[in-house]
Amino acid sequence: RVHARAPRGIVAALTERPRTLRALVQDSGLPRRSVEEILGCLGDDLRTGSGGTFVLRPGAVDRYRTMIDYGELRAGTALDPLAAEIGRHSALVTTMHELIASAPRPRTELDHVPATAATVVRRAVWLSTHYDLREAHLLCVGDHDLTSLAVVLLAAAASPDPARRGPAVTVVDIDEDLLEFLDRTARSRDLRLRCLYADLRFGLPPAVAGSADLAFTDPPYTPQGVSLFAARGAQGLADRERGRVLVAYGFSERVPTLGWKVQRALLDQGLVFEAIWPAFHTYAGAEAVGARADMYVCQPTSATWKHLDRPVPARGPAPTAIYARGRQAAESQSAPLAGPIVAAATGFLAISPGRGVFVG
Structure with missing residues (x-):
């Protein structure tokens, strides 16, 4: 009840x-x-x-x-502590709605599900009211929701004086169309936004490693995806004691085991949950998880750096199957070859030693 x-x-x-x-x-x-x-x-x-x-x-x-x-x-409706502040920025919500509508279409194979314009502004407002973003550096590990634009636009509206510098934001993403859109939009509005291409499965661009004060990510909702994107966010932090990794993640109350697997994957990275803001993010989709996600405020520990500082061979390669859908889905597996095919290939190789053969 x-x-x-x-x-x-x-x-x-x-x-x-x-x-x-x-x-x-x-x-x-x-x-x-x-x-x-x-x-x-x-x-x-x-x-x-x-x-x-x-x-x-x-x-x-x-x-x-x-x-x-x-x-x-x-x-008895619950009060939203950010509602009043977000209401003051209704014009920004309208702007973000227009930008989201004109952005490249979400890519299903990358698990893109767009957050609502109000949620993107909510993220920016929360960041600006919980952290001192003056001259700070925010790293967005993936940004299909355009959170980066909301952050710099909010800062520009709060301090139109160019002498008072707001946060600088860097976006790393694999979607080149998205990066081009973000870069073009930022240039047209004279915003402090840098865009870099990165396939995060194979590393973080050296230019941003150890450079950020905060990292934000809304990753693929698989244990492998959340763990990898959070780790890349941690690698981007400059201050190992005061830096934070902010992760958007949600799971269905009908499948709590999936939530447990993802939380355990974050803990395995040596991250501790400083706070979890429930139902912080709302999406235009993701209805299987209630169109909502929580905000995880993660603090790296010595265990985080011990793991990330190990050479790649020692800690093992990052997983390449990190998405929930598509060819790179975490649950996708190659179908095993049928017994007769294996037997035929084995016989062929036995009579033709040293001769290469393709089986598939």
């Missing part, structure tokens, strides 16, 4: 006005499958409207509001 507020919120929303399935997922933070199960329980009282929306039939509204104690639910 203690977890009933989110399901009650879904029913409450359906008594107020038509809602899409995506909106119900985003507002509740529940996995899409859970939301669909709740809708299924409403039976004939649920009506389907235009645009794929759902709403409760008028005659059932009062009964359901009584059932869920609607007044108590709406009176």
Whole structure:
């Protein structure tokens, strides 16, 4: 029963006005499958409207509001400590919405799921209110959400005087179209943003190693992906004691084992969780995890540097299968060759020693 507020919120929303399935997922933070199960329980009282929306039939509204104690639910809505500050930057939210719409399309094979414009501004506001970003260096390890632009645009709005320097931001990413977009946008607005190409599976560009005060990443949501991107963020830090790695990561409450695997992978990197802000990020997608992700504030320890400072042969190569989808998916495996094919190849090699043969 203690977890009933989110399901009650879904029913409450359906008594107020038509809602899409995506909106119900985003507002509740529940996995899409859970939301669909709740809708299924409403039976004939649920009506389907235009645009794929759902709403409760008028005659059932009062009964359901009584059932869920609607007044108590709406009176006890949790307060967002950042809401007022984000509200002051509504123009930036509009700007980011426009930039996200004009950015290169998300690439499924790289596990791109865009954060909402409000979330990107939320990240920038949180960074600026929790850290002293004056002349700081932020490293974005991947940036398909355009967080880098939100950070420098917020700083520019707060201090239009060019003599007062805000944060410098570096983005490393494998998506060359995205890097070109970020670079072009930054140049057109005279923003302190540097873009570098990097396939993070094979290392961090030397130019940014040991240079940043903070690192932020919204990585592929696999244990291998989160661990690798967080490690690259740590390698980018200049101050091994005061630097922090900020990680966006979410998992479905229906599959907590996956969350445990990812958290264990971060701990295996020697990182400790200084804070975890639940449901910090909201996405236009990722409905399997409730379209939400938490903000992990990770502090490196001596164990982090002991691991990262070891030569590559000693610590082993970084995993190359780090994504949840596509050819480089962590769960993808080559299908084993059928027995008859193996037998035929073995026989061929036996009668032709020293002759190369391709089997596939």
